[in-house]
Amino acid sequence: MDRKVQKITSMPNYKSIYKDMIEQKFPDKLNDCKKIMEKASLCALDIILLNKIIFLEKTSDTELFNQRHRSYDEKSIIKILDYQKKHELNNMQLARVYKLSRNTIAKWKKQYG
Structure with missing residues (x-):
């Protein structure tokens, strides 16, 4: 869905x-x-x-x-993606830090990254 x-x-x-x-x-x-x-x-x-x-x-x-x-607002999503760039993490590592799905992160990167 x-x-x-x-x-x-x-x-x-x-x-x-x-x-x-x-x-x-x-x-x-x-x-x-x-x-x-x-x-x-x-x-x-x-x-x-x-x-x-x-x-x-x-x-x-x-x-x-x-x-x-x-649920995450746009501001929070952008902070999470900035954290990924700053710490040079891949989607799997970022998913572990914030307890998110890798697919969610990939979707956010398409929309906001």
Whole structure:
């Protein structure tokens, strides 16, 4: 099934959501997340990083479920492709780093690269 990059017109205010979550439920992780939370706006990669910092529990079932429901905006896709160029990675290596499909990366390179 061919998927297209979703144009997001209205995004939730992730900064406010994560700020409240960290302050109320995880105040011990406030210092770890401070640098990311100081940004003017959060992109998809920032949100994924915050999730990793806050929820350290990693089981293969939840990780697989979460991976299937991720979506990346154009800004995040371009950052991922820039990371590939900067570190001189092939599609397989980049796929391992970001836990993506090699086919997804190839498709992104055709569209944005």
